[in-house]
Amino acid sequence: MNLDVSVIIPTYNGVRYLRECLDSVRGQFVLPAEVIVVDEASTDGTPEFVAGYARATGLQIRLIVLQQNTGSPSRPMNVGIEAASCELIAVLDQDDVLLPTKIRDEASALADHEELVFAGSASARVDDPQARWQSAEVCDEIRTTGRAYEGFWKIDGREMLRLLLEHGCFLMGFPGFTFRRQAWKAIGGIDESLRIADHGFLCGLATQGPAAFIERVNYLRRIHDSNVSGDRLAVGRDFLRVARKYLRGRGGVAVDPSRVMSVRGCFVGMAYAFRDSGHYLDAWRCYRDAAAVWGWNRELVTAAAKLLPHWLAITLLPRSATRSKRP
Numbered sequence: 001m002n003l004d005v006s007v008i009i010p011t012y013n014g015v016r017y018l019r020e021c022l023d024s025v026r027g028q029f030v031l032p033a034e035v036i037v038v039d040e041a042s043t044d045g046t047p048e049f050v051a052g053y054a055r056a057t058g059l060q061i062r063l064i065v066l067q068q069n070t071g072s073p074s075r076p077m078n079v080g081i082e083a084a085s086c087e088l089i090a091v092l093d094q095d096d097v098l099l100p101t102k103i104r105d106e107a108s109a110l111a112d113h114e115e116l117v118f119a120g121s122a123s124a125r126v127d128d129p130q131a132r133w134q135s136a137e138v139c140d141e142i143r144t145t146g147r148a149y150e151g152f153w154k155i156d157g158r159e160m161l162r163l164l165l166e167h168g169c170f171l172m173g174f175p176g177f178t179f180r181r182q183a184w185k186a187i188g189g190i191d192e193s194l195r196i197a198d199h200g201f202l203c204g205l206a207t208q209g210p211a212a213f214i215e216r217v218n219y220l221r222r223i224h225d226s227n228v229s230g231d232r233l234a235v236g237r238d239f240l241r242v243a244r245k246y247l248r249g250r251g252g253v254a255v256d257p258s259r260v261m262s263v264r265g266c267f268v269g270m271a272y273a274f275r276d277s278g279h280y281l282d283a284w285r286c287y288r289d290a291a292a293v294w295g296w297n298r299e300l301v302t303a304a305a306k307l308l309p310h311w312l313a314i315t316l317l318p319r320s321a322t323r324s325k326r327p
Contacts, residue, residue, distance in 0.1 A: 003107040005032040005088045005178065008080035010073040013044040014094035017222070019053065024097040026059055030104040033086050036062045038076035041069040074192040077174070081189070087181050091174035095222045097126060098175065102218040106178035109152050109212045117209040118202070119152065120177035121218035129220055138163065138170045142213050152212040158255070161206040165243055166260045169199035175219045183208045195234045200242040233277060236270040240286065243267075247293045257293045264294050271303065280310045 007025055011018065025035055037050050047065050054061040064079060073093065081089055088107050092098060106119040123133045132139075141163060146153035155163070163170070171177050176198075184190070187204035190197050205211070243263055246255055257264075271286035287304040 003030050003032065003088070003103060003111065004086045005090055005103055005107045006081075006084035006086040006181075007032045007035045007103075008077055008084065008089060008091045009035065009037045009094060010040065010076035010080065010091070011037060011042065011046055011050075011094040012040045012069060012073075012076075013042045014046050015042075015044050015049050017095040018046065018049060020097060021092060021094055022050075022053055022057075022059065022061075024099070025092065026057060027100050028098065028103045029100045030107070032090065032103055034062060034084070035059060036064065036080045036083060038064045038066065038080040040066045040073075040076045070192070072192065072195055072197070073174075074190045074194065074197045078189045078192065081181060081184055084181060088178055089181050089184065090178040093173060093175055095224070096173070096175045097220040097222070099129075099218050099220065101216060103178070105151065105214050105216060105218055106212075109149075109214070110178060110180065113149075113154070113212070115210055116154070116212050117157065117183045118177050118179035118205050119212035119214065120171040121214040121216060123172045123176050123219040123221055124217045126220045126222045129217065132217055133172050133221070134170055135167075138167050139215065141167075146213065149212070152214045155211050155213060157206045157209045157211065160211045161203055161246060162255050162259055164199065164203050164206060165246060165255055166262050168239060169202060171198075171202065172219075172221055174198050174201075175221070177202070177211075179205055194238045194241065195231075196238045199239060200245075203242055203246055233273065233279070236273060237282070240267065240270060240289070244289055261294075264290050268299070268303065275307065275310070280307055283307055284311070 009021065025032065039047050039050070047063060050061060050063050053059065062083070064083060066076060066079065077091055088110055090103060090106070102121065106121060109119040110116050124131055125133065142153050142155060145159045146155040183205050186208055190201050194200050247257055247263070267286045267290035271283040274283040274286065284304065284307055287300050291300050
C-alpha cells in the first residue's frame, strides 16, 4: 500500500548516514509514492551511493544533483518540493531516521481531514529512542488547547503559532512533520535566508490553518558536532527574526504578546549572549524589539544602557583613531 506522499531527502556528503536513513523509508508500514534525493554538490560520492542503493534494493529514487552548495538544506528542500508530484510532503534529513509508523500516521491524518495544513509527531534521539523529546509542558498545553481525534490532537492554527513562538520548534526539525505542498507554495516556500528554517516554516504553515499533533514517537534525530542547529547564535538570530515577524503582526497575523511572555525572556537572554560574544548591534536590536512589543521597563533600560560603552568603542573610537593619524 502506498500513500500520496513525496519524501524529500536533502543531502550533502551524507554517505555515512544515508543507508540507515533510506532503510527507514523502506521500512515504513505504508510506503510513500516517491522518494526524491536532492544532492547539493557532494564530494564524497553521495550521488553514486544513492544510485547504487536504488539498484540494490529496488527503492524507486529520483536523484537531483545540484552543482553548487549553499551551506544550508533549505535550497535543496525547495528544489525537491518543487519537483514533487504528490500533494503531501515529508522531509527527511540525511542523518535522521523515521520510525515505521511515521508516514502512515501523519499522512493518514492529513488525508482524512482536508482542513489540516500539517501533521507532526513526537520525536526522540537515535541514541535514546524511548525518551520523548517534547516536554511534558508542551504536551499538556496541546491537550488543553487541542481537540482530541482518533490518533491525534487537532490544534487551531493561531494556537499552534503561539505554541511555536513560546516553545520554539518543539517538533524538532523538518522530519518531525508532514505538510501540504499547496501550503508550502502559499507562504512562498521555505525561507532560504534563514540558516535554521524549520521554525519559521512551521510558523508560516500555522497561519494557513489547523494542525495535528501525534503523541507517538515517529522520528529519531541524530545529534553530532556537524548539526546545523549547533550554532547557538545562528539559531538565536533566526528565532528572533521569526518572532519579530509574528509578534508585530505583519501580513495580518499576530499573537497576543501577553500570552507569550516567555519570548520576552528569549529576547533578553539572546541580548546577553550577543553582548558577551561582541555582537553589540544584535544585542541592542534584542532590547529594542522587546521594548517595541512589551514596552520599556527598568530591566530593559538598565541592560540597554550597559551597551553604551561598547557602542562608543565600536563607533566613535575608530573614527577618532583615524583622525589622529592624519598629518
